[in-house]
Amino acid sequence: MNESSNNPDERLDKHLDDHLDDHLDEMTLMLYVEGQLDRQRAQQVSAHAQDCSSCRILLRALERESRLLTRSMLEEDEPLPSRLAAFQQTARKSMQWIWGAVVGLAATGAYALYTGYVEPMQQRFEQAGFGGSSVLNLMIFQGAFWKGWQSMVTLLEVLALLTIAGSAVVFLRRRLRGRGSVFAMMVAGIAVAASIPSPAMATEFRNQGDTIEVGKDEIIKGDLFAHGHHVKIEGTVDGDVYVFCQGADIEGHVTGDVIAFAQMLRVNGKVDGNIRSFTNTTWVSGNVAKNLLTFAETVNIDPTGKIGGSVTTFLNTLTIDGIVGRDILAFGNETTIAGNIGGSIRAQGNTLKFNSGAQVNGPVKFKGEHAPEVSSGAKLAVPVVFTQEEHHSRYRDSGFYVWKVFWIAALILFGLVLFVLLPSFARATVDSAERYGASFGLGVLVLFGVPVAALIACITVVGLLIGISTFVLWIAAMWFAQIVVGAVVGQWLMGHTRETWQLIGRMAVGVLLVRVVETLPYLGGWVKFAVLLWGMGAISLAIYRHFSPGRTATIPVSPVMPPSSLPPNTTIGSPQPA
Amino acid sequence: MSSPGIAEPTEAIARAKAGDALAWGQLYHDYAPAIYRFCRRALPTREDAEDATMEVFMKLKGKINQYDSSRPFSGWLYKVAANHCWDTLRRRKIRQDKETEDSDELPLEHPDPSQLDRLIEQRSSAEVRKALACLSKRARMALVMRYYSDMSYDEIADELGVRRAFVGVVLLRARHELRNALEGNAALAAGGNA
Numbered sequence A: 001m002n003e004s005s006n007n008p009d010e011r012l013d014k015h016l017d018d019h020l021d022d023h024l025d026e027m028t029l030m031l032y033v034e035g036q037l038d039r040q041r042a043q044q045v046s047a048h049a050q051d052c053s054s055c056r057i058l059l060r061a062l063e064r065e066s067r068l069l070t071r072s073m074l075e076e077d078e079p080l081p082s083r084l085a086a087f088q089q090t091a092r093k094s095m096q097w098i099w100g101a102v103v104g105l106a107a108t109g110a111y112a113l114y115t116g117y118v119e120p121m122q123q124r125f126e127q128a129g130f131g132g133s134s135v136l137n138l139m140i141f142q143g144a145f146w147k148g149w150q151s152m153v154t155l156l157e158v159l160a161l162l163t164i165a166g167s168a169v170v171f172l173r174r175r176l177r178g179r180g181s182v183f184a185m186m187v188a189g190i191a192v193a194a195s196i197p198s199p200a201m202a203t204e205f206r207n208q209g210d211t212i213e214v215g216k217d218e219i220i221k222g223d224l225f226a227h228g229h230h231v232k233i234e235g236t237v238d239g240d241v242y243v244f245c246q247g248a249d250i251e252g253h254v255t256g257d258v259i260a261f262a263q264m265l266r267v268n269g270k271v272d273g274n275i276r277s278f279t280n281t282t283w284v285s286g287n288v289a290k291n292l293l294t295f296a297e298t299v300n301i302d303p304t305g306k307i308g309g310s311v312t313t314f315l316n317t318l319t320i321d322g323i324v325g326r327d328i329l330a331f332g333n334e335t336t337i338a339g340n341i342g343g344s345i346r347a348q349g350n351t352l353k354f355n356s357g358a359q360v361n362g363p364v365k366f367k368g369e370h371a372p373e374v375s376s377g378a379k380l381a382v383p384v385v386f387t388q389e390e391h392h393s394r395y396r397d398s399g400f401y402v403w404k405v406f407w408i409a410a411l412i413l414f415g416l417v418l419f420v421l422l423p424s425f426a427r428a429t430v431d432s433a434e435r436y437g438a439s440f441g442l443g444v445l446v447l448f449g450v451p452v453a454a455l456i457a458c459i460t461v462v463g464l465l466i467g468i469s470t471f472v473l474w475i476a477a478m479w480f481a482q483i484v485v486g487a488v489v490g491q492w493l494m495g496h497t498r499e500t501w502q503l504i505g506r507m508a509v510g511v512l513l514v515r516v517v518e519t520l521p522y523l524g525g526w527v528k529f530a531v532l533l534w535g536m537g538a539i540s541l542a543i544y545r546h547f548s549p550g551r552t553a554t555i556p557v558s559p560v561m562p563p564s565s566l567p568p569n570t571t572i573g574s575p576q577p578a
Numbered sequence B: 001m002s003s004p005g006i007a008e009p010t011e012a013i014a015r016a017k018a019g020d021a022l023a024w025g026q027l028y029h030d031y032a033p034a035i036y037r038f039c040r041r042a043l044p045t046r047e048d049a050e051d052a053t054m055e056v057f058m059k060l061k062g063k064i065n066q067y068d069s070s071r072p073f074s075g076w077l078y079k080v081a082a083n084h085c086w087d088t089l090r091r092r093k094i095r096q097d098k099e100t101e102d103s104d105e106l107p108l109e110h111p112d113p114s115q116l117d118r119l120i121e122q123r124s125s126a127e128v129r130k131a132l133a134c135l136s137k138r139a140r141m142a143l144v145m146r147y148y149s150d151m152s153y154d155e156i157a158d159e160l161g162v163r164r165a166f167v168g169v170v171l172l173r174a175r176h177e178l179r180n181a182l183e184g185n186a187a188l189a190a191g192g193n194a
Helices: A008-018 A026-033 A039-051 A053-074 A082-127 A135-145 A152-176 A181-195 A398-421 A423-433 A436-458 A463-494 A500-518 A523-547 A549-553 B010-017 B021-042 B046-066 B073-091 B095-103 B113-122 B125-132 B137-147 B153-160 B164-193
Strands: A203-206 A211-214 A219-221 A223-233 A236-238 A241-250 A258-267 A275-284 A292-295 A298-301 A311-320 A328-337 A345-354 A364-368 A385-388
Touching: A026 A039, A026 A053, A026 B164, A039 A053, A053 B021, A053 B113, A053 B125, A053 B137, A082 B046, A223 A236, A292 A298, A398 A423, A398 A463, A398 A500, A423 A436, A423 A463, A423 A500, A423 A523, A436 A463, A436 A523, A463 A500, A463 A523, A500 A523, B010 B021, B010 B046, B021 B046, B021 B073, B021 B137, B046 B073, B073 B137, B073 B153, B113 B164, B125 B137, B125 B164, B137 B153, B137 B164, B153 B164
Parallel strands: A203 A223, A211 A223, A219 A236, A223 A241, A241 A258, A258 A275, A275 A292, A275 A298, A292 A311, A298 A311, A311 A328, A328 A345, A345 A364, A364 A385
Antiparallel strands: none
16 A cells, blocks of 8 residues: 555555555545546545545645645746847847848849849840740859959959958847848848849850851950850950850950860960860860860860960860960879970879970979879979879878867867857757757758759859858858767767856867767768768758748737736646645 | 636637737737746756747747637647647756656655645745756656646646556656655755754
8 A cells, every 4th residue: 555556547446446444545645636536436535534534634735735836836936038028029120120121122133133134134045046045044144244253353352242241240230139130131132232233245145056156257346155066266256255065166366265165175266365164175276375274084285385374174184285384283194294384383193294395494293193204305494393192091190180189179169169159059059959850851951952052053143142152151061060969969978958168068078079980980981971961950950940930920029018017827727626 | 727817819819820920929928928937847947948938939830720729729838838848858868867767667655644744834836946956857847737737637648658547657756756856955955054
């Protein structure tokens, strides 16, 4: 009788049927107090309690305990926190007019975007025979209008603009103090950017069947977009040339840049600007005044070919028989030099050969598997600095560990700053990371989807700002992901906490452990991949929750009354049976 | 489980379902204090309770269409809150819970009636609230669901994921944990005063 089993029904039957003359157990009495017994059983318990003083005292104690519990729970011992009371007021102050402005600006921006870009573009496409072009085509050709691809100065201007915009957002955020204000301002900013009218340009589109030709005597003022099986430019283009084709021959004169997506690009003529090519083979036998940047299988600069600036290549085979005015940076399998190089050479790959007739005026650095071959007829200003590609284990290198420690310390410092500056968001992210399935699922999406989306955004006019910002944030998130996972692992080891500094301590321990595991051979790479997936998913989940429409939509708008004047609507418990 | 002193907010709920922000404001105004106190009793810290209160109202947006208006709104709201708090607690695996699970198998000692009566008489509401922090998460959650929001045994069983017949055991064990905590706190206080 003095011990309770885990099956109250069986125990109750036993006691009520056989031992009513004995003391009732505590479970039976509690169920009686709770009103959980049927009428017959309740009557039996009541009758027993009248005769048994010990059970009567226990029954009374349990009743008082129930009342004490209910009273303790329902007492309004503390006011509604100001954060909850201010929840709606903040939203009302900041969000209403901001979102109104956003909608207005977005509408204006969309109209400006359509009239300034989309409509004229459609007309030009139709004139050029690009009727029914795909969205991707549209985006690519829109992107071509933006000259930032060609000028680092413009990129710096964009970065400066971003900095100013960021400062403005921080300044305004302090004043607005709204959760969605920053996001709203960003949307408004984008809408304003979209409403800025585009500069007038003369542009020629050609898509006239298999072969597109610019005749010898023809002069095109402005940029040329050419799309076809074969593109041949024998005349003059006073602007940039964009070619999308299988084979392209530039035999005339281009005063701007040549940007080519082609299987074969031959430059026999004169290009006053740069060449940027994404090709299988690029063949230069003409004169390029500025630089050559190419991603290709093979690049040949003929003896008659001349590049006034530098050459940067990512390819399999590079052969230079002509002249390069400045430096060469080559990542490739085989690099062969037989021409005249005005600057330095920095190459990395399998082989580097200097044939007879080669002349290099600057230093040469080569990192590869085989020592460079220098013909006796080659003239090098200084001997080649060769670094043998080493295949020894990095784990034997002490510098490897020094750098690891340095990076762990930097990562923990980064985490500390984030946790101190954004404690609520950091906690929310760590909590999100504990939703393992959702975090990993979202992580896959974000890790692979965001860079693709950023890339697509970059090739649009307005999207470049968003694309670059997104890409930078994506890289920052990869760091933050390790911190988040570190914090979760730290909590696994040292227990859960809600205190910011305790969480930072756990984060430091966790990050250390995660980074150590990540350095393990074979396993480390997979662990790092999993950590990125998990952490980035958690960050995305936390951001989603922070900015989800549900949050703003559910924000109430009626004023909160002071706690003392709250209606008596919180007395929930019902009276306990006597 | 309905809230005495307040009529069912039928109209506000209907408008909230239609997306009326003012109606959401009314519901928040009427029920946020009660939900905050529920969360404050169930969760370890004030910050947790604040977060949970806001998150419960966030969830309401998505769940409001599931609400059956023939049943009390406050009861349904407490179920949402209980579900959220229990989810939050479950995600935090702490060592104490393992010990609690192990102790489920141990039999409970029958209390001395007079001693229990004295203990209950001497303890205040504030002491009980303080002692709640020492309880295992399941015990704490069960007591809050039963004595704050007056949830039925069926509803508690549903939330905690236990058999209905086991709810009495959970509640009785929770009371024992609470008594131990009350005695422990009193001993500590006595030691501190000595």
